[in-house]
Amino acid sequence: DTAVSQTPKYLVTQMGNDKSIKCEQNLGHDTMYWYKQDSKKFLKIMFSYNNKELIINETVPNRFSPKSPDKAHLNLHINSLELGDSAVYFCASSQGLQGQFFGPGTRLTVL
Amino acid sequence: AQTVTQSQPEMSVQEAETVTLSCTYDTSENNYYLFWYKQPPSRQMILVIRQEAYKQQNATENRFSVNFQKAAKSFSLKISDSQLGDTAMYFCAFMNHGSSNTGKLIFGQGTTLQVKP
Numbered sequence: 001d002t003a004v005s006q007t008p009k010y011l012v013t014q015m016g017n018d019k020s021i022k023c024e025q026n027l028g029h030d031t032m033y034w035y036k037q038d039s040k041k042f043l044k045i046m047f048s049y050n051n052k053e054l055i056i057n058e059t060v061p062n063r064f065s066p067k068s069p070d071k072a073h074l075n076l077h078i079n080s081l082e083l084g085d086s087a088v089y090f091c092a093s094s095q096g097l098q099g100q101f102f103g104p105g106t107r108l109t110v111l
Numbered sequence: 112a113q114t115v116t117q118s119q120p121e122m123s124v125q126e127a128e129t130v131t132l133s134c135t136y137d138t139s140e141n142n143y144y145l146f147w148y149k150q151p152p153s154r155q156m157i158l159v160i161r162q163e164a165y166k167q168q169n170a171t172e173n174r175f176s177v178n179f180q181k182a183a184k185s186f187s188l189k190i191s192d193s194q195l196g197d198t199a200m201y202f203c204a205f206m207n208h209g210s211s212n213t214g215k216l217i218f219g220q221g222t223t224l225q226v227k228p
Contacts, residue, residue: 031214035216040220041150041200041220043202043218044218045216045217048214048215055213055214056213056214058215088154092156097206097208098161099144099146099158100158100214100216101158102157104153104154104155105154105156107154
């Protein structure tokens with residue numbers, strides 16, 4: 001059973017399109033996150049939700065909109081995709097301060 | 112603002128040998144957590160080990176152990192009896208535990224470790 005799952009794992013799209021990445025965790029965790037890993041493998045937090053409430057928004061362009069329908073899901077919607085959005089996007093979840101569990105990542109390629 | 116620095120972009124080690132990966136961090140906080148994550152070629156991020164700053168005892172998980180030097184703000188990872196499956200990129204990460212804790216991880220730049228047969 002996958003603890004944190006993301007779909008799709010690969011996403012190739014044209015500039016200007018709108019796309020979504022879905023994330024689900026079955027660990028019963030209260031907090032979920034989105035991280036971006038750039039081409040140099042640097043990881044940076046984008047968003048965090050705790051019990052469906054946004055608690056972190058790290059100066060991400062407003063073309064990125066997270067949505068948490070319930071505490072087990074945190075989806076990421078991206079409008080008007082740009083070349084610079086190409087990256088690997090990771091979803092993660094945690095309960096308390098035990099460390100975060102990551103999904104398999106979604107490699108987004110914008111052409 | 113907190114920062115995490117991994118000064119070794121790449122390292123290599125012979126199978127069965129021991130290797131140490133370095134990490135330093137900068138913070139004015141007193142309560143925090145430190146982590147090492149492993150990212151193999153499969154891309155999956157795997158939690159290797161966790162250290163609470165208020166604990167003086169160094170964390171250990173099987174072949175993985177840390178050397179936590181709070182005063183020096185240093186948090187190195189030692190891998191004993193290296194195995195081919197340890198080949199991966201390793202990330203050091205910091206998480207604040209103070210009143211401003213949001214649970215976010217601040218990552219270092221990563222160290223690519225190659226285990227050679």
